[in-house]
Amino acid sequence: xxxxxxxxxxxxxxxxxxxxxxxxxxxxxxxxxxxxxxxxxxxxxxxxxxxxxxxxxxxxxxxxxxxxxxxxxxxxxxxxxxxxxxxxxxxxxxxxxxxxxxxxxxxxxxxxxxxxxxxxxxxxxxxxxxxxxxxxxxxxxxxxxxxxxxxxxxxxxxxxxxxxxxxxxxxxxxxxxxxxxxxxxxxxxxxxxxxxxxxxxxxxxxxxxxxxxxxxxxxxxxxxxxxxxxxxxxxxxxxxxxxxxxxxxxxxxxxxxxxxxxxxxxx
Amino acid sequence: xxxxxxxxxxxxxxxxxxxxxxxxxxxxxxxxxxxxxxxxxxxxxxxxxxxxxxxxxxxxxxxxxxxxxxxxxxxxxxxxxxxxxxxxxxxxxxxxxxxxxxxxxxxxxxxxxxxxxxxxxxxxxxxxxxxxxxxxxxxxxxxxxxxxxxxxxxxxxxxxxxxxxxxxxxxxxxxxxxxxxxxxxxxxxxxxxxxxxxxxxxxxxxxxxxxxxxxxxxxxxxxxxxxxxxxxxxxxxxxxxxxxxxxxxxxxx
Numbered sequence: 001x002x003x004x005x006x007x008x009x010x011x012x013x014x015x016x017x018x019x020x021x022x023x024x025x026x027x028x029x030x031x032x033x034x035x036x037x038x039x040x041x042x043x044x045x046x047x048x049x050x051x052x053x054x055x056x057x058x059x060x061x062x063x064x065x066x067x068x069x070x071x072x073x074x075x076x077x078x079x080x081x082x083x084x085x086x087x088x089x090x091x092x093x094x095x096x097x098x099x100x101x102x103x104x105x106x107x108x109x110x111x112x113x114x115x116x117x118x119x120x121x122x123x124x125x126x127x128x129x130x131x132x133x134x135x136x137x138x139x140x141x142x143x144x145x146x147x148x149x150x151x152x153x154x155x156x157x158x159x160x161x162x163x164x165x166x167x168x169x170x171x172x173x174x175x176x177x178x179x180x181x182x183x184x185x186x187x188x189x190x191x192x193x194x195x196x197x198x199x200x201x202x203x204x205x206x207x208x209x210x211x212x213x214x215x216x217x218x219x220x221x222x223x224x225x226x227x228x229x230x231x232x233x234x235x236x237x238x239x240x241x242x243x244x245x246x247x248x249x250x251x252x253x254x255x256x257x258x259x260x261x262x263x264x265x266x267x
Numbered sequence: 268x269x270x271x272x273x274x275x276x277x278x279x280x281x282x283x284x285x286x287x288x289x290x291x292x293x294x295x296x297x298x299x300x301x302x303x304x305x306x307x308x309x310x311x312x313x314x315x316x317x318x319x320x321x322x323x324x325x326x327x328x329x330x331x332x333x334x335x336x337x338x339x340x341x342x343x344x345x346x347x348x349x350x351x352x353x354x355x356x357x358x359x360x361x362x363x364x365x366x367x368x369x370x371x372x373x374x375x376x377x378x379x380x381x382x383x384x385x386x387x388x389x390x391x392x393x394x395x396x397x398x399x400x401x402x403x404x405x406x407x408x409x410x411x412x413x414x415x416x417x418x419x420x421x422x423x424x425x426x427x428x429x430x431x432x433x434x435x436x437x438x439x440x441x442x443x444x445x446x447x448x449x450x451x452x453x454x455x456x457x458x459x460x461x462x463x464x465x466x467x468x469x470x471x472x473x474x475x476x477x478x479x480x481x482x483x484x485x486x487x488x489x490x491x492x493x494x495x496x497x498x499x500x501x502x503x504x505x506x507x508x509x510x511x512x513x514x515x516x517x518x519x520x
Binding site: 002004005007008009011012015016019020082086087088090091092093094095096097098253254256258259 | 287317318321324325326327328345346347349350354356358359360361362363364365366369372373374376377378379403
Protein backbone atom coordinates (compact mmCIF):
# COMPACT_ATOMS: atom_id res chain seq x y z
CA UNK A 1 0.00 0.00 0.00
CA UNK A 2 1.30 3.45 -0.91
CA UNK A 3 0.51 6.19 1.61
CA UNK A 4 0.59 8.84 -1.13
CA UNK A 5 -2.25 7.19 -3.05
CA UNK A 6 -4.36 6.94 0.11
CA UNK A 7 -3.55 10.57 0.94
CA UNK A 8 -4.84 11.56 -2.52
CA UNK A 9 -8.31 10.28 -1.61
CA UNK A 10 -8.31 12.17 1.68
CA UNK A 11 -7.07 15.31 -0.10
CA UNK A 12 -9.87 14.99 -2.62
CA UNK A 13 -12.40 15.06 0.26
CA UNK A 14 -10.64 18.06 1.84
CA UNK A 15 -10.96 19.94 -1.46
CA UNK A 16 -14.64 19.05 -1.68
CA UNK A 17 -15.35 20.12 1.90
CA UNK A 18 -13.34 23.32 1.52
CA UNK A 19 -15.22 24.34 -1.59
CA UNK A 20 -18.72 23.41 -0.52
CA UNK A 21 -20.53 24.61 2.63
CA UNK A 22 -23.39 22.24 1.78
CA UNK A 23 -21.01 19.35 2.48
CA UNK A 24 -19.68 20.89 5.71
CA UNK A 25 -23.04 21.77 7.25
CA UNK A 26 -24.43 18.21 7.51
CA UNK A 27 -21.31 17.17 9.45
CA UNK A 28 -22.61 19.28 12.34
CA UNK A 29 -26.22 20.21 11.64
CA UNK A 30 -27.90 16.85 12.31
CA UNK A 31 -25.78 16.28 15.37
CA UNK A 32 -26.75 19.70 16.72
CA UNK A 33 -30.43 19.02 16.05
CA UNK A 34 -30.23 15.63 17.80
CA UNK A 35 -28.46 17.15 20.80
CA UNK A 36 -31.17 19.81 21.06
CA UNK A 37 -34.12 17.46 20.58
CA UNK A 38 -32.97 14.70 22.90
CA UNK A 39 -31.47 17.16 25.35
CA UNK A 40 -34.85 18.79 25.91
CA UNK A 41 -36.64 15.42 25.99
CA UNK A 42 -34.30 14.14 28.70
CA UNK A 43 -34.60 17.41 30.62
CA UNK A 44 -38.39 17.04 30.53
CA UNK A 45 -38.20 13.37 31.57
CA UNK A 46 -35.91 14.32 34.46
CA UNK A 47 -38.54 16.85 35.55
CA UNK A 48 -41.50 14.48 35.54
CA UNK A 49 -39.83 11.20 36.58
CA UNK A 50 -39.11 10.17 40.15
CA UNK A 51 -35.93 11.84 41.40
CA UNK A 52 -32.70 9.86 41.52
CA UNK A 53 -32.50 8.67 37.95
CA UNK A 54 -30.67 10.88 35.47
CA UNK A 55 -31.98 10.55 31.92
CA UNK A 56 -29.19 12.67 30.46
CA UNK A 57 -26.41 10.05 30.36
CA UNK A 58 -28.92 7.20 29.91
CA UNK A 59 -30.84 8.62 26.97
CA UNK A 60 -29.05 11.64 25.53
CA UNK A 61 -25.73 9.79 25.82
CA UNK A 62 -27.18 6.74 24.08
CA UNK A 63 -28.69 8.81 21.27
CA UNK A 64 -25.46 10.67 20.67
CA UNK A 65 -23.32 7.55 20.68
CA UNK A 66 -25.65 5.90 18.17
CA UNK A 67 -25.53 9.11 16.15
CA UNK A 68 -21.75 8.88 16.26
CA UNK A 69 -21.87 5.37 14.77
CA UNK A 70 -24.21 6.63 12.02
CA UNK A 71 -21.84 9.53 11.23
CA UNK A 72 -18.88 7.16 10.94
CA UNK A 73 -20.83 4.97 8.51
CA UNK A 74 -21.99 7.97 6.50
CA UNK A 75 -18.48 9.42 6.44
CA UNK A 76 -17.23 6.28 4.68
CA UNK A 77 -20.18 5.97 2.30
CA UNK A 78 -20.16 9.70 1.47
CA UNK A 79 -16.54 9.44 0.32
CA UNK A 80 -17.57 6.54 -1.93
CA UNK A 81 -20.70 8.33 -3.16
CA UNK A 82 -18.55 11.29 -4.24
CA UNK A 83 -17.01 8.96 -6.84
CA UNK A 84 -20.46 7.70 -7.83
CA UNK A 85 -21.93 11.19 -8.17
CA UNK A 86 -18.99 12.57 -10.14
CA UNK A 87 -18.85 9.46 -12.39
CA UNK A 88 -15.28 8.92 -11.27
CA UNK A 89 -15.35 5.17 -10.57
CA UNK A 90 -13.78 4.31 -13.92
CA UNK A 91 -11.02 6.88 -13.36
CA UNK A 92 -10.36 5.46 -9.89
CA UNK A 93 -10.46 1.75 -10.71
CA UNK A 94 -8.48 2.15 -13.95
CA UNK A 95 -5.67 3.77 -11.95
CA UNK A 96 -2.88 1.98 -10.02
CA UNK A 97 -4.89 2.40 -6.79
CA UNK A 98 -5.39 -1.02 -5.22
CA UNK A 99 -8.68 -2.11 -3.63
CA UNK A 100 -7.07 -2.00 -0.19
CA UNK A 101 -5.74 1.53 -0.80
CA UNK A 102 -9.14 2.71 -2.00
CA UNK A 103 -11.02 1.26 0.98
CA UNK A 104 -8.38 2.63 3.39
CA UNK A 105 -8.82 6.05 1.78
CA UNK A 106 -12.60 5.86 2.28
CA UNK A 107 -12.14 4.79 5.90
CA UNK A 108 -9.65 7.56 6.72
CA UNK A 109 -11.94 10.11 5.14
CA UNK A 110 -14.91 8.78 7.13
CA UNK A 111 -12.92 8.74 10.37
CA UNK A 112 -11.74 12.34 9.86
CA UNK A 113 -15.20 13.75 9.19
CA UNK A 114 -16.83 11.78 12.02
CA UNK A 115 -14.17 12.93 14.49
CA UNK A 116 -15.10 16.51 13.63
CA UNK A 117 -18.72 15.63 14.31
CA UNK A 118 -17.80 13.90 17.58
CA UNK A 119 -15.99 17.03 18.76
CA UNK A 120 -19.02 19.23 18.07
CA UNK A 121 -21.32 16.65 19.66
CA UNK A 122 -19.33 16.50 22.90
CA UNK A 123 -19.01 20.28 23.11
CA UNK A 124 -22.71 20.94 22.51
CA UNK A 125 -24.01 18.18 24.79
CA UNK A 126 -21.66 19.22 27.55
CA UNK A 127 -22.29 22.97 27.31
CA UNK A 128 -26.04 22.86 26.78
CA UNK A 129 -27.12 19.84 28.81
CA UNK A 130 -24.23 19.01 31.11
CA UNK A 131 -23.59 15.61 29.52
CA UNK A 132 -20.05 14.43 30.05
CA UNK A 133 -18.81 11.27 28.38
CA UNK A 134 -16.37 11.09 31.29
CA UNK A 135 -19.30 9.99 33.47
CA UNK A 136 -19.11 6.62 31.68
CA UNK A 137 -15.59 6.15 33.04
CA UNK A 138 -12.95 4.19 31.16
CA UNK A 139 -15.61 2.06 29.47
CA UNK A 140 -16.20 4.90 27.01
CA UNK A 141 -12.83 4.17 25.35
CA UNK A 142 -13.54 0.60 24.21
CA UNK A 143 -17.15 1.66 23.68
CA UNK A 144 -16.21 4.38 21.19
CA UNK A 145 -13.77 2.01 19.50
CA UNK A 146 -16.49 -0.58 19.01
CA UNK A 147 -18.86 2.02 17.55
CA UNK A 148 -16.06 3.35 15.35
CA UNK A 149 -15.14 -0.07 13.96
CA UNK A 150 -18.72 -1.21 13.47
CA UNK A 151 -19.60 2.10 11.77
CA UNK A 152 -16.67 1.65 9.41
CA UNK A 153 -17.72 -1.94 8.69
CA UNK A 154 -21.26 -0.76 7.87
CA UNK A 155 -19.85 1.98 5.61
CA UNK A 156 -17.60 -0.40 3.69
CA UNK A 157 -20.38 -2.99 3.31
CA UNK A 158 -22.83 -0.26 2.25
CA UNK A 159 -20.39 1.05 -0.37
CA UNK A 160 -19.98 -2.49 -1.71
CA UNK A 161 -23.76 -2.83 -2.01
CA UNK A 162 -24.02 0.40 -4.02
CA UNK A 163 -21.08 -0.67 -6.19
CA UNK A 164 -22.92 -3.90 -6.95
CA UNK A 165 -26.46 -2.60 -7.32
CA UNK A 166 -25.84 0.83 -8.88
CA UNK A 167 -26.31 4.47 -7.84
CA UNK A 168 -30.03 4.08 -7.10
CA UNK A 169 -29.20 1.65 -4.27
CA UNK A 170 -28.08 4.64 -2.18
CA UNK A 171 -31.46 4.74 -0.49
CA UNK A 172 -30.83 1.24 0.88
CA UNK A 173 -27.72 2.48 2.68
CA UNK A 174 -28.80 5.71 4.41
CA UNK A 175 -31.37 4.05 6.71
CA UNK A 176 -29.09 1.15 7.74
CA UNK A 177 -28.41 2.53 11.27
CA UNK A 178 -32.12 3.15 11.82
CA UNK A 179 -32.91 -0.41 10.72
CA UNK A 180 -30.32 -1.83 13.12
CA UNK A 181 -31.11 0.41 16.10
CA UNK A 182 -34.06 -1.63 17.48
CA UNK A 183 -31.75 -4.66 17.69
CA UNK A 184 -28.76 -2.76 19.08
CA UNK A 185 -30.59 -2.06 22.38
CA UNK A 186 -29.66 1.60 22.27
CA UNK A 187 -32.47 2.67 24.64
CA UNK A 188 -33.44 -0.56 26.41
CA UNK A 189 -31.72 -3.70 27.69
CA UNK A 190 -31.42 -6.73 25.42
CA UNK A 191 -33.69 -8.61 27.83
CA UNK A 192 -36.55 -6.28 26.81
CA UNK A 193 -36.54 -7.78 23.33
CA UNK A 194 -38.57 -10.90 22.55
CA UNK A 195 -36.53 -14.08 22.89
CA UNK A 196 -36.29 -14.60 19.12
CA UNK A 197 -34.79 -11.11 18.65
CA UNK A 198 -32.18 -11.44 21.36
CA UNK A 199 -29.65 -13.49 19.33
CA UNK A 200 -29.79 -10.73 16.69
CA UNK A 201 -29.01 -8.14 19.36
CA UNK A 202 -26.13 -10.20 20.69
CA UNK A 203 -24.70 -10.49 17.18
CA UNK A 204 -24.41 -6.70 17.01
CA UNK A 205 -21.34 -5.27 18.78
CA UNK A 206 -23.04 -1.95 19.75
CA UNK A 207 -25.54 -3.81 21.97
CA UNK A 208 -22.67 -4.75 24.35
CA UNK A 209 -21.57 -1.11 24.47
CA UNK A 210 -25.04 0.17 25.34
CA UNK A 211 -25.59 -2.60 27.90
CA UNK A 212 -22.36 -1.59 29.65
CA UNK A 213 -23.05 2.12 29.54
CA UNK A 214 -26.56 1.51 30.86
CA UNK A 215 -25.11 -0.52 33.71
CA UNK A 216 -22.86 2.42 34.61
CA UNK A 217 -25.69 4.97 34.56
CA UNK A 218 -27.71 2.60 36.79
CA UNK A 219 -24.88 2.68 39.32
CA UNK A 220 -23.31 -0.62 38.28
CA UNK A 221 -20.13 -1.54 36.47
CA UNK A 222 -19.23 -2.00 32.83
CA UNK A 223 -18.73 -5.57 31.66
CA UNK A 224 -15.20 -5.31 30.22
CA UNK A 225 -15.23 -8.92 29.03
CA UNK A 226 -18.33 -8.17 27.00
CA UNK A 227 -16.72 -5.00 25.62
CA UNK A 228 -13.65 -6.98 24.64
CA UNK A 229 -15.88 -9.51 22.89
CA UNK A 230 -17.67 -6.63 21.13
CA UNK A 231 -14.31 -5.28 19.99
CA UNK A 232 -13.35 -8.67 18.55
CA UNK A 233 -16.77 -8.96 16.93
CA UNK A 234 -16.39 -5.50 15.38
CA UNK A 235 -13.03 -6.43 13.92
CA UNK A 236 -14.62 -9.57 12.50
CA UNK A 237 -17.39 -7.49 10.87
CA UNK A 238 -14.78 -5.09 9.49
CA UNK A 239 -12.79 -7.95 7.96
CA UNK A 240 -16.01 -9.41 6.54
CA UNK A 241 -17.01 -6.01 5.09
CA UNK A 242 -13.57 -5.61 3.45
CA UNK A 243 -13.84 -9.14 2.01
CA UNK A 244 -17.36 -8.34 0.79
CA UNK A 245 -16.09 -5.18 -0.95
CA UNK A 246 -13.24 -7.14 -2.57
CA UNK A 247 -15.70 -9.82 -3.71
CA UNK A 248 -18.13 -7.27 -5.17
CA UNK A 249 -15.30 -5.44 -6.94
CA UNK A 250 -14.15 -8.76 -8.40
CA UNK A 251 -17.68 -9.49 -9.64
CA UNK A 252 -17.90 -5.99 -11.16
CA UNK A 253 -14.59 -6.47 -12.97
CA UNK A 254 -15.75 -9.84 -14.34
CA UNK A 255 -19.13 -8.50 -15.45
CA UNK A 256 -17.91 -5.13 -16.71
CA UNK A 257 -20.13 -3.24 -14.23
CA UNK A 258 -17.44 -0.66 -13.42
CA UNK A 259 -17.05 0.26 -17.07
CA UNK A 260 -20.81 0.66 -17.49
CA UNK A 261 -21.69 1.60 -13.95
CA UNK A 262 -24.27 4.27 -14.67
CA UNK A 263 -26.32 1.73 -16.64
CA UNK A 264 -27.07 -0.04 -13.32
CA UNK A 265 -27.02 -3.34 -15.18
CA UNK A 266 -27.05 -5.88 -12.36
CA UNK A 267 -26.23 -9.23 -13.93
CA UNK B 268 29.85 -10.03 -30.14
CA UNK B 269 27.57 -7.35 -28.70
CA UNK B 270 23.83 -7.81 -28.61
CA UNK B 271 21.44 -4.87 -28.43
CA UNK B 272 18.73 -5.48 -25.84
CA UNK B 273 15.36 -4.67 -27.34
CA UNK B 274 12.88 -3.18 -24.86
CA UNK B 275 9.74 -5.19 -24.21
CA UNK B 276 6.73 -4.06 -26.26
CA UNK B 277 4.69 -1.43 -24.43
CA UNK B 278 1.64 -3.66 -24.85
CA UNK B 279 1.11 -7.27 -25.78
CA UNK B 280 -2.45 -8.52 -26.13
CA UNK B 281 -2.42 -12.28 -26.43
CA UNK B 282 -5.47 -14.31 -27.54
CA UNK B 283 -7.81 -12.01 -25.63
CA UNK B 284 -11.50 -12.93 -25.59
CA UNK B 285 -14.51 -11.61 -23.72
CA UNK B 286 -17.94 -13.17 -23.60
CA UNK B 287 -21.03 -11.44 -22.19
CA UNK B 288 -24.01 -13.73 -21.56
CA UNK B 289 -22.79 -16.20 -24.18
CA UNK B 290 -22.13 -13.45 -26.75
CA UNK B 291 -18.51 -13.10 -27.81
CA UNK B 292 -17.65 -9.39 -27.87
CA UNK B 293 -13.89 -9.77 -28.25
CA UNK B 294 -12.78 -12.87 -30.10
CA UNK B 295 -9.23 -14.21 -29.75
CA UNK B 296 -7.61 -10.81 -30.23
CA UNK B 297 -3.80 -10.66 -30.46
CA UNK B 298 -1.69 -7.59 -31.17
CA UNK B 299 1.17 -5.55 -29.77
CA UNK B 300 2.18 -1.91 -29.56
CA UNK B 301 5.85 -0.91 -29.57
CA UNK B 302 7.27 2.12 -27.72
CA UNK B 303 6.88 5.25 -29.85
CA UNK B 304 4.09 3.72 -31.96
CA UNK B 305 0.62 5.23 -32.32
CA UNK B 306 -1.75 2.42 -33.19
CA UNK B 307 -5.29 3.14 -34.27
CA UNK B 308 -8.08 0.82 -33.20
CA UNK B 309 -11.07 1.47 -35.43
CA UNK B 310 -14.32 -0.28 -36.13
CA UNK B 311 -18.08 0.02 -36.09
CA UNK B 312 -19.91 0.83 -32.89
CA UNK B 313 -20.01 -2.40 -30.88
CA UNK B 314 -16.97 -3.86 -32.66
CA UNK B 315 -15.24 -4.41 -29.30
CA UNK B 316 -12.87 -1.41 -29.15
CA UNK B 317 -13.92 -0.06 -25.76
CA UNK B 318 -14.23 -3.59 -24.33
CA UNK B 319 -10.63 -4.20 -25.41
CA UNK B 320 -9.47 -0.93 -23.82
CA UNK B 321 -11.34 -1.75 -20.60
CA UNK B 322 -9.57 -5.12 -20.43
CA UNK B 323 -6.19 -3.43 -20.95
CA UNK B 324 -7.07 -0.98 -18.15
CA UNK B 325 -7.91 -3.85 -15.82
CA UNK B 326 -11.51 -2.77 -15.19
CA UNK B 327 -12.86 -5.73 -17.14
CA UNK B 328 -11.56 -9.27 -16.72
CA UNK B 329 -11.04 -11.21 -19.97
CA UNK B 330 -12.80 -14.53 -20.40
CA UNK B 331 -9.49 -15.85 -21.71
CA UNK B 332 -6.14 -14.54 -22.89
CA UNK B 333 -3.70 -12.13 -21.33
CA UNK B 334 -2.48 -8.54 -21.37
CA UNK B 335 1.17 -7.67 -20.76
CA UNK B 336 2.24 -4.05 -20.27
CA UNK B 337 5.97 -3.32 -20.62
CA UNK B 338 6.72 -6.94 -19.75
CA UNK B 339 4.43 -6.95 -16.68
CA UNK B 340 1.47 -9.34 -16.75
CA UNK B 341 -1.69 -7.41 -15.93
CA UNK B 342 -3.55 -10.37 -14.42
CA UNK B 343 -0.73 -11.22 -12.01
CA UNK B 344 0.60 -7.72 -11.16
CA UNK B 345 -2.25 -5.29 -11.77
CA UNK B 346 -0.97 -2.25 -9.85
CA UNK B 347 2.56 -2.52 -11.28
CA UNK B 348 1.26 -2.87 -14.83
CA UNK B 349 -1.39 -0.12 -14.56
CA UNK B 350 1.15 2.32 -13.05
CA UNK B 351 2.80 2.33 -16.51
CA UNK B 352 -0.42 3.35 -18.25
CA UNK B 353 -2.88 6.18 -18.27
CA UNK B 354 -6.00 6.89 -20.27
CA UNK B 355 -8.45 9.46 -21.50
CA UNK B 356 -11.96 8.71 -22.69
CA UNK B 357 -15.00 10.82 -23.41
CA UNK B 358 -17.09 8.64 -21.09
CA UNK B 359 -14.69 9.08 -18.16
CA UNK B 360 -14.64 12.79 -17.37
CA UNK B 361 -12.64 14.09 -14.44
CA UNK B 362 -14.78 15.05 -11.41
CA UNK B 363 -16.56 18.26 -12.33
CA UNK B 364 -16.65 19.45 -8.71
CA UNK B 365 -12.84 19.78 -8.47
CA UNK B 366 -10.75 22.45 -10.17
CA UNK B 367 -8.28 21.66 -12.93
CA UNK B 368 -5.29 21.81 -10.59
CA UNK B 369 -7.07 19.90 -7.80
CA UNK B 370 -7.90 17.08 -10.23
CA UNK B 371 -4.35 16.98 -11.55
CA UNK B 372 -2.94 16.95 -8.02
CA UNK B 373 -5.23 14.14 -6.82
CA UNK B 374 -4.56 11.96 -9.87
CA UNK B 375 -0.86 12.87 -9.83
CA UNK B 376 -0.65 11.52 -6.28
CA UNK B 377 -2.59 8.39 -7.24
CA UNK B 378 -0.16 7.81 -10.13
CA UNK B 379 2.74 8.67 -7.78
CA UNK B 380 4.15 11.37 -10.10
CA UNK B 381 7.51 12.70 -8.88
CA UNK B 382 7.94 16.47 -8.57
CA UNK B 383 4.21 16.80 -9.05
CA UNK B 384 3.88 20.60 -8.79
CA UNK B 385 6.35 21.09 -11.68
CA UNK B 386 4.71 18.40 -13.78
CA UNK B 387 1.27 19.98 -13.25
CA UNK B 388 2.66 23.35 -14.40
CA UNK B 389 4.11 21.66 -17.52
CA UNK B 390 0.80 20.01 -18.35
CA UNK B 391 -1.19 23.19 -17.71
CA UNK B 392 1.11 25.05 -20.08
CA UNK B 393 1.17 22.28 -22.70
CA UNK B 394 -2.62 22.10 -22.91
CA UNK B 395 -3.15 25.87 -22.60
CA UNK B 396 -5.05 25.58 -19.33
CA UNK B 397 -3.39 28.38 -17.34
CA UNK B 398 -6.48 30.56 -17.19
CA UNK B 399 -8.61 27.60 -16.01
CA UNK B 400 -6.24 26.42 -13.26
CA UNK B 401 -8.73 27.22 -10.51
CA UNK B 402 -11.91 26.61 -12.47
CA UNK B 403 -14.02 23.58 -11.64
CA UNK B 404 -13.85 21.08 -14.48
CA UNK B 405 -17.64 20.84 -14.67
CA UNK B 406 -17.75 24.49 -15.77
CA UNK B 407 -15.41 23.96 -18.72
CA UNK B 408 -16.50 23.39 -22.33
CA UNK B 409 -16.22 19.86 -23.70
CA UNK B 410 -13.03 20.79 -25.58
CA UNK B 411 -11.47 22.24 -22.43
CA UNK B 412 -12.50 19.17 -20.45
CA UNK B 413 -10.85 16.97 -23.06
CA UNK B 414 -7.64 18.95 -22.69
CA UNK B 415 -7.73 18.53 -18.90
CA UNK B 416 -8.38 14.82 -19.33
CA UNK B 417 -5.37 14.56 -21.65
CA UNK B 418 -3.24 16.55 -19.21
CA UNK B 419 -4.18 13.98 -16.55
CA UNK B 420 -3.44 11.14 -18.99
CA UNK B 421 0.10 12.42 -19.65
CA UNK B 422 0.88 13.40 -16.03
CA UNK B 423 2.81 10.22 -15.23
CA UNK B 424 4.54 10.01 -18.65
CA UNK B 425 2.90 6.65 -19.24
CA UNK B 426 4.70 4.01 -21.28
CA UNK B 427 1.28 3.11 -22.66
CA UNK B 428 -1.38 5.74 -23.31
CA UNK B 429 -4.92 4.59 -24.05
CA UNK B 430 -7.12 7.11 -25.79
CA UNK B 431 -10.75 6.25 -26.46
CA UNK B 432 -12.06 8.78 -28.99
CA UNK B 433 -10.08 11.65 -27.47
CA UNK B 434 -11.14 14.20 -30.07
CA UNK B 435 -14.84 13.30 -30.22
CA UNK B 436 -17.13 16.35 -29.93
CA UNK B 437 -14.39 18.96 -30.11
CA UNK B 438 -13.68 21.56 -32.78
CA UNK B 439 -11.19 20.81 -35.61
CA UNK B 440 -8.62 23.34 -34.40
CA UNK B 441 -8.49 21.92 -30.84
CA UNK B 442 -8.49 18.39 -32.26
CA UNK B 443 -5.48 19.28 -34.41
CA UNK B 444 -3.62 20.69 -31.41
CA UNK B 445 -4.37 17.56 -29.41
CA UNK B 446 -3.16 15.32 -32.24
CA UNK B 447 0.09 17.28 -32.37
CA UNK B 448 0.60 16.89 -28.61
CA UNK B 449 0.08 13.13 -28.78
CA UNK B 450 2.41 12.81 -31.78
CA UNK B 451 5.08 14.83 -29.94
CA UNK B 452 4.62 12.70 -26.88
CA UNK B 453 5.09 9.44 -28.79
CA UNK B 454 8.22 10.79 -30.49
CA UNK B 455 9.90 12.53 -27.56
CA UNK B 456 9.01 10.18 -24.70
CA UNK B 457 8.85 7.00 -26.78
CA UNK B 458 5.37 6.49 -25.39
CA UNK B 459 3.13 3.92 -27.02
CA UNK B 460 -0.40 5.01 -27.85
CA UNK B 461 -3.48 2.93 -28.55
CA UNK B 462 -6.03 5.29 -30.09
CA UNK B 463 -9.65 4.54 -30.93
CA UNK B 464 -11.40 6.87 -33.30
CA UNK B 465 -14.19 7.06 -35.84
CA UNK B 466 -12.40 9.84 -37.67
CA UNK B 467 -10.52 8.17 -40.52
CA UNK B 468 -8.77 11.43 -41.47
CA UNK B 469 -7.40 11.53 -37.93
CA UNK B 470 -6.29 7.90 -38.01
CA UNK B 471 -4.45 8.46 -41.31
CA UNK B 472 -2.85 11.64 -39.99
CA UNK B 473 -1.70 10.35 -36.60
CA UNK B 474 -1.41 6.57 -36.50
CA UNK B 475 1.66 4.69 -37.64
CA UNK B 476 -0.39 1.50 -37.81
CA UNK B 477 -4.08 0.70 -37.56
CA UNK B 478 -6.31 -2.28 -36.90
CA UNK B 479 -9.89 -2.48 -38.04
CA UNK B 480 -12.06 -4.46 -35.68
CA UNK B 481 -15.26 -6.20 -36.62
CA UNK B 482 -17.26 -8.41 -34.25
CA UNK B 483 -14.33 -8.52 -31.84
CA UNK B 484 -11.74 -9.66 -34.39
CA UNK B 485 -9.06 -7.85 -36.34
CA UNK B 486 -10.30 -7.67 -39.91
CA UNK B 487 -7.38 -5.83 -41.44
CA UNK B 488 -4.16 -4.34 -40.10
CA UNK B 489 -1.49 -2.13 -41.62
CA UNK B 490 -0.30 1.36 -42.44
CA UNK B 491 -3.37 3.62 -42.67
CA UNK B 492 -1.75 5.52 -45.56
CA UNK B 493 -1.17 2.45 -47.75
CA UNK B 494 -4.18 0.30 -46.77
CA UNK B 495 -6.71 2.05 -49.08
CA UNK B 496 -4.48 1.46 -52.12
CA UNK B 497 -3.88 -2.16 -51.16
CA UNK B 498 -7.67 -2.70 -51.13
CA UNK B 499 -8.38 -0.72 -54.28
CA UNK B 500 -10.26 2.18 -52.72
CA UNK B 501 -9.55 5.91 -52.68
CA UNK B 502 -9.52 6.60 -48.97
CA UNK B 503 -9.49 5.06 -45.53
CA UNK B 504 -13.07 6.18 -45.06
CA UNK B 505 -14.12 4.30 -48.23
CA UNK B 506 -12.30 1.22 -46.98
CA UNK B 507 -14.04 1.47 -43.61
CA UNK B 508 -17.46 1.78 -45.23
CA UNK B 509 -16.78 -1.09 -47.60
CA UNK B 510 -15.59 -3.39 -44.83
CA UNK B 511 -18.41 -2.34 -42.54
CA UNK B 512 -20.93 -3.37 -45.19
CA UNK B 513 -19.11 -6.57 -46.14
CA UNK B 514 -16.76 -7.82 -43.41
CA UNK B 515 -15.81 -10.83 -45.57
CA UNK B 516 -14.01 -8.41 -47.91
CA UNK B 517 -11.21 -7.93 -45.40
CA UNK B 518 -10.35 -11.60 -45.28
CA UNK B 519 -10.10 -11.95 -49.09
CA UNK B 520 -6.62 -11.93 -50.62
